Amino acid sequence: MLEVTAIAKNFGGLKVLQDVSFTAGSGMVTALIGPNGAGKSTLVNLIAGVLRPTNGTVLLDGVDITGMSPVKVFEAGVARTFQVSGNVSELNVFECVALAAYRRARGYREANRLAREQLERFDLWQYRREAIGDIPSAMVRIVDFARGLVSQPKVLLLDEVMAGLTPHEVDIVIERVRECRAEGIAIVMIEHVMQAVNALADKAVVLNHGRIVTEGALAEVTAHPDVREAYLGAA
Ligand SMILES: Nc1ncnc2c1ncn2[C@@H]1O[C@H](COP(=O)(O)OP(=O)(O)O)[C@@H](O)[C@H]1O
Ligand SMILES: [Mg+2]
Missing domain, CATH: 3.40.50.300 (P-loop containing nucleotide triphosphate hydrolases)
Structure with a gap:
């Protein structure tokens, strides 16, 4: 609570x-x-x-x-999304979610699996190679949502x-x-x-x-x- x-x-x-x-x-x-x-x-x-x-x-x-x-x-x-993302990072969608998964996973394989699971759950897998700085802000918020969830x-x-x-x-x-x-x-x-x-x-x-x-x-x-x-x- x-x-x-x-x-x-x-x-x-x-x-x-x-x-x-x-x-x-x-x-x-x-x-x-x-x-x-x-x-x-x-x-x-x-x-x-x-x-x-x-x-x-x-x-x-x-x-x-x-x-x-x-x-x-x-x-x-506590996970959060940003109303206005200041994220102009060159990381792609997959890397962005995987990075959060590393905090919880035992190794990179597990982190990658957790990231993939969440991206598929949000129908974002096809955008995994897009740079965060290049995708529409509405999609960045959904990536942040997915990223938040990998941390349970x-x-x-x-x-x-x-x-x-x-x-x-x-x-x-x-x-x-x-x-x-x-x-x-x-x-x-x-x-x-x-x-x-x-x-x-x-x-x-x-x-x-x-x-x-x-x-x-x-x-x-x-x-x-x-x-x-x-x-x-x-x-
Ligand atoms: N860093 C800041 N410095 C000065 N004023 C701010 C700052 N951040 C927000 N504000 C002001 O605080 C008020 C509330 O903003 P905000 O929390 O973004 O509202 P909401 O999300 O409900 O639209 C606004 O008047 C905004 O201009
Ligand atoms: Mg607001």
Whole structure:
């Protein structure tokens, strides 16, 4: 289980997150929703160790991982995708996933096998020789998803992985998320594709202006007047 407690993040004088607390249970999809600029990606970066919070703690199965480096957080069992990938690497799709597999595998043969399994699972095997820097950003996010899974994470942070996909591709990724849930992974899903949110969210947490507005069952949450306001205000 992931427990985020009283998280705050300031960038200089700008308060991007204030007093954010929520939990994401194992074998559950927790949808983190809210308009652009609400602070969702910042929250993912804080959990993943890319940013340090100004205040608050992040616990993974009761262990404090606040302020650990991204590599340590990953090794502790938190995998993530990037909304905007800064990955301009010349590694190809296969190498990118295999590199993550080396952390867990006993040798390169096993790492290669694990990487192949995940790439086939996501229908990416045919793109294995493409350089990461050359493929569309929507595909990079799916490669990051596959890469996260080879590490057998406890927590999976998905930052808008459905964006830019066709409805058919969305269905495939929804199926993959369901499998992750069935495997007992705690999934935190930031998503604007409502088809996916409706299909997957066991719980929704709504963020606006860096604060949690409400949380609960999706139907409850989307009926909340402040949530309607947040979305209409943003439109
Ligand atoms: N490194 C940064 N420095 C200053 N402001 C930032 C930084 N990263 C994000 N922000 C600001 O924080 C706010 C939340 O951004 P973000 O977390 O990307 O929102 P979301 O993912 O919900 O769209 C925005 O106003 C954004 O401009
Ligand atoms: Mg974002």
